[in-house]
Amino acid sequence: MSTTLYAHRLSQPSRAVEVLARELGIEYTFHEVDFADGETRTEAYAAINAFQTVPALVVDRQQETLHLAESQAIMLYLCRTATYQDAARRWYPGEQDLPRSARIDQWLAWYHANVRRFRHVSPHHEPAPDPANAQARDSGHAIKATAGRAQTGTGHAGATLQAPAQRRATADAVGR
Numbered sequence: 101m102s103t104t105l106y107a108h109r110l111s112q113p114s115r116a117v118e119v120l121a122r123e124l125g126i127e128y129t130f131h132e133v134d135f136a137d138g139e140t141r142t143e144a145y146a147a148i149n150a151f152q153t154v155p156a157l158v159v160d161r162q163q164e165t166l167h168l169a170e171s172q173a174i175m176l177y178l179c180r181t182a183t184y185q186d187a188a189r190r191w192y193p194g195e196q197d198l199p200r201s202a203r204i205d206q207w208l209a210w211y212h213a214n215v216r217r218f219r220h221v222s223p224h225h226e227p228a229p230d231p232a233n234a235q236a237r238d239s240g241h242a243i244k245a246t247a248g249r250a251q252t253g254t255g256h257a258g259a260t261l262q263a264p265a266q267r268r269a270t271a272d273a274v275g276r
């Protein structure tokens with residue numbers, strides 16, 4: 101069996117999956133996908149992840165290949181299949197503690213509905229005529245600019261991953 105994580109470290113959901121995979125001691129190959137430069141919109145990547153986002157996980161088993169998108173689904177899969185179940189249950193206890201698992205599910209659902217209301221699109225993507233998409237496109241440009249700064253060693257890479265309105269919503273939600 102082999103596991104490949106398609107991701108980029110400027111992508112928050114990618115980082116969440118990568119951190120968990122490391123915590124659980126999962127053996128995987130990291131494949132960087134330059135989403136800010138439009139790589140998620142290529143046919144080659146669509147064959148890996150039809151949702152055309154990072155992160156994506158591909159697990160090659162003997163009989164089948166699992167292609168998984170969406171960071172939450174990937175993280176739950178990693179917890180359910182990890183060899184080191186003691187570590188995995190600290191993150192997601194599953195049937196061992198159903199109320200705690202339900203609260204984790206609740207916050208994962210809340211997070212997606214309130215913090216990440218749109219996906220960060222590449223500046224190469226033609227946005228639909230929807231204000232939320234225009235905002236997402238602007239954030240795509242910001243990501244690219246930030247990536248440039250990160251390469252020259254200045255700036256804070258994480259800071260512009262959210263569009264301004266989304267940052268305000270997040271700050272309101274967490275009370276700062």
Ligand SMILES: N[C@@H](CCC(=O)N[C@@H](CS)C(=O)NCC(=O)O)C(=O)O
Pocket residue numbers: 110111112113114135140141152153154155169170171172218219220221222225
């Ligand atoms: N709900 C998805 C969101 C993924 C997402 O928005 N990824 C962004 C990077 S943070 C992306 O791949 N954007 C590229 C694109 O839209 O083409 C998840 O949690 O995996």
